[in-house]
Amino acid sequence: MEKLDWIKDLLLEEQDKEVKGLVDLNIDTQPATSLKKASIYFLRSLKQSFTEAAEIYNGFRQNVSNQIKVYGVSKTDSDFMLFRNNVQLIFALREPGLIQVYSSQLNTALVGGSEQGAPPASILNHSIRARMGAYDELQWTFKGEVFHLESLVRYYFSIFIRMSANH
Numbered sequence: 001m002e003k004l005d006w007i008k009d010l011l012l013e014e015q016d017k018e019v020k021g022l023v024d025l026n027i028d029t030q031p032a033t034s035l036k037k038a039s040i041y042f043l044r045s046l047k048q049s050f051t052e053a054a055e056i057y058n059g060f061r062q063n064v065s066n067q068i069k070v071y072g073v074s075k076t077d078s079d080f081m082l083f084r085n086n087v088q089l090i091f092a093l094r095e096p097g098l099i100q101v102y103s104s105q106l107n108t109a110l111v112g113g114s115e116q117g118a119p120p121a122s123i124l125n126h127s128i129r130a131r132m133g134a135y136d137e138l139q140w141t142f143k144g145e146v147f148h149l150e151s152l153v154r155y156y157f158s159i160f161i162r163m164s165a166n167h
Helices: 002-020 032-060 149-164
Strands: 069-072 080-084 087-095 098-105 125-132 138-142
Touching: 032 069, 032 080, 032 087, 032 098, 032 125, 032 138, 032 149, 080 149, 087 149, 098 149
Parallel strands: none
Antiparallel strands: 069 080, 080 087, 087 098, 098 125, 125 138
16 A cells, blocks of 8 residues: 555654654655655656556557567666567666656668668657645646646647657
8 A cells, every 4th residue: 555655654753762762843744755756756656557558558559579568677666668660668766756758760770771880869858847835745846737647648648649650
């Protein structure tokens, strides 16, 4: 029950202070560790939503070679990418509260193309930022505007479908 994890965190923090005999005069309702946890949780929620969208899309698209794959990025807590036809759309946690969304196309020289030594082409490079709202509510923003997770998924999934269709 992840929605109530904050209660568990409060209890663990209180028990830790009791064991160590500490008194905290600085009451911080949103420490940096919470921002990191919230960022990881948000990215995992995004990955789950994109996985569901890809499953639905792939269910309608019977051609296996054109299906969308969702992969986790190794050596990260929560980064992931959409992949199809050598096109990647990557969601990466750059720092707590900052998620970078960028695209790249794999170098065709690696798969038999002629562009030897060319860097991956990046078409898209966006930043999603967290900000504190009323009552220390963490809000995710794009270009300073708060958005709904479903809108973000629809937007980037649609862009990815169009970007990767002709490759």
